[in-house]
Amino acid sequence: MHCPFCQNPDTKVIDTRISDDGHSIRRRRECPKCGGRFSTMETAMLLVKKRSGNVEQFDRNKVISGVRKACQGRPIDEESLKHLGQQVEESLRAQGIAQVPSEEIGKAILKPLRELDEVAYLRFASVYQNFEGLEDFQHAIDELRVEDRA
Ligand SMILES: [Zn+2]
Numbered sequence: 001m002h003c004p005f006c007q008n009p010d011t012k013v014i015d016t017r018i019s020d021d022g023h024s025i026r027r028r029r030e031c032p033k034c035g036g037r038f039s040t041m042e043t044a045m046l047l048v049k050k051r052s053g054n055v056e057q058f059d060r061n062k063v064i065s066g067v068r069k070a071c072q073g074r075p076i077d078e079e080s081l082k083h084l085g086q087q088v089e090e091s092l093r094a095q096g097i098a099q100v101p102s103e104e105i106g107k108a109i110l111k112p113l114r115e116l117d118e119v120a121y122l123r124f125a126s127v128y129q130n131f132e133g134l135e136d137f138q139h140a141i142d143e144l145r146v147e148d149r150a
Contacts, residue, residue, distance in 0.1 A: 001029060005036035023093050046092060047099045055099060058092065060085040067109060070124035074117050087112040118144055 003011050008031050015028035024043040030036070046058035064085045071081070088108045092100050106128040114121040125131070125140055 001040060003031035003034060003036055004038055006031060006034040008033040021090070021093075044093075044098070046089065048102050048105065049099045050102050058089065058100070058105075060089050063088050063105065063109060067113060067120070067124065070113070070127070071117065071120045074120050076117055076120065080116055084109070084112050084116060114144070 001011050002009050010033075011029045011031045013027050014030045014037075017026045017028075018024075019026060024041055027040045027042065029038055029040060031038075047055050048058050049055050064081050067084060068081060088105065091108045091111075092104065095104070110121065110125060110128070113124055121144075122137065122140055126137065129136070131137060131140070
């Protein structure tokens with residue numbers, strides 16, 4: 001790790017801390033040449049395994065743009081979408097696996113989206129779960145109703 005102040009390639013770690021959520025490591029470093037101090041963050045890469053077998057890096061923006069489509073015309077602001085993206089990433093990381101199957105992402109979206117907006121949830125679920133007709137919608141709506149009462 002180069003020193004950001006003097007570009008010295010040799011810096012030393014003076015403190016290491018694990019973040020509160022346990023998913024990243026923060027290191028405090030010092031440059032022995034100029035005495036400059038700075039911090040670095042180390043986060044495990046979250047990878048997504050596609051159905052094709054390809055593996056790519058998890059992209060929170062892809063989640064948000066997928067959900068945004070389902071939210072068209074609904075009273076949902078960008079902040080809520082961003083928050084949802086964060087919730088999805090956190091729940092995937094909490095599974096503690098290095099390569100998340102892409103289907104898991106859809107699953108991880110459904111729960112926070114249902115709390116955010118039921119119409120957007122139904123739209124998203126209809127695409128993600130391949131609803132084939134009114135019965136599938138009815139079933140999903142019944143589920144929402146049951147949980148509302150509970
Ligand atoms: Zn330096």
